[in-house]
Amino acid sequence: MRKVAVVGVGQSVFGVRNDVTLQELAWEAVKEALEDAGISQKDVELSVVGTVGTRGYELMPSVVVNEYCGLVGKGPVRVEAACATGSAALWTAYTAVASGQVDVALAIGVEKMNEVDTATSLAVGGRAGNYLWEFHFYGTTFPAYYAFYATAHMAKFGTTEEHMAMVAVKNHKYAARNPKAHFQYEVTIEEVLTSRPIAWPIKLLDSSPISDGAAAVVLASDEVARRLTDTPVWIKAIGYSSDTSNFTRRLDYLGLRATRQAAEMAYKIAKISPGDVEVAEVHDCFTIAEIMAYEDLGFVEKGKGGLFIAEGQSELGGKVSVNLSGGLKAKGHPLGATGLAMIYELTKQLREERERGRQAPLRKYIGLAHNVGGTGHYAYVTVLTR
């Protein structure tokens, strides 16, 4: 397998984007990524389009996106892995370059979630599991699944609603400095705790918003990358795993087994340990998810995730700087875009191009992206270095 580098990244402004169509939104990210790489569409040999697409009116969205972006004939391979769709797109493009099939591949992630109303969006998200045995009988919603984790984690380890609120406060703080974030404002612990319950113990401000957005990443082989840029960011490893569709068949509700397995694979391939990671974008679709991620990624032992945030270990300059983009929580979570937006952020971090107040201090230049699909159904862990 050949070495593969990130040579160009782009991201649209995240938020409610009823001013544009899916393809117009994708183009915002693709244009920026191509210009960042200094290439044009003719240099791209494969396009991969990641979109969940279950809330949109286009049922074959990848061809629509591909045509609008001037990529006809370059693919597209359409991939879907729920909220980890962007990472599945990255893995597909990475594998094509690493294997030698192509020298330059473009991974695009895009989602429009606000074309339907919130009740419809909840009914679509509530089907993220096993429709008959969960949504059909019991009216589960996506927040409800993470609430199951929160309830179990609180009971077993003494994690509190305050710990969860601290994650929201931290991530809003960084999003307030990110001009592409959905929510560019800070919140207080009190505001999080008193926000309305969505699926107890998860409250509105524990939850990532329903966002529209796009992200794109250009990958190139070692040889091409060195010709294109002086600052390639290398993909050292992509680990992946999955878990049961039925929530009742999970090992327990204290963490994500798929994350632990994907992380183990990624650390082994990259020949690093969790302590080497300096900057991370982790999957904080709900605040409890970030607390579990600290544990499942090995930043802290199982059960101590609440303490980790309370001690400020995941703040900028802490043991590992986590979600300096604002995370899914405050930057926004347009499903198909999220995994690639993590790569966008980490590439900017590793190039040291970030704004004051949210550039991670780096010595080893090791970054990690952690992207979960569904309620732990999929997990991808990607290790990047400069």
Add this chain to the structure above:
Amino acid sequence: MMSRKYVKREGPWIPSVPLVYNHKLPIANIEKYWKGLDEGRVFATKCTACGTVYYPPQIDCPSCRSQQMEWVELPKEGVIDTFTKIYARPQGYEDFEPYIVAIVHTGGLRIMGWLKAKDERCVKVGDRVVIRTEKVEKHNKHIIVFELTDKIC
């Protein structure tokens, strides 16, 4: 109050042509489960070749590739593993009051159901429950419900 800067860009739009899905969901191989719920009983399937028990029930055993399954009834008591109360309700459930969904372990398996309780803050992981079924008139279906054994919440 701090300033609240967020991205919300609206523009003129037109409605799409509505698309209505009415799916047929085959239950031919799990009718026993359906009838069980009507009678207040909850069934799983057990592979007679390798002994693996499945809940939700299924007719194929991917462990040993056998199709020799038997129906086994689950016990009527269990213990709460975790739960939530759903306030933001999805399409299809807007007409229900906020409801508590719990995951309960019983007979070496876990099952999902609605917990008949009002105050979620008084329910605890580890609480014992009685397992029964109940008809939901609005959806014309039977579901699993749990009732706390040792307290009223």
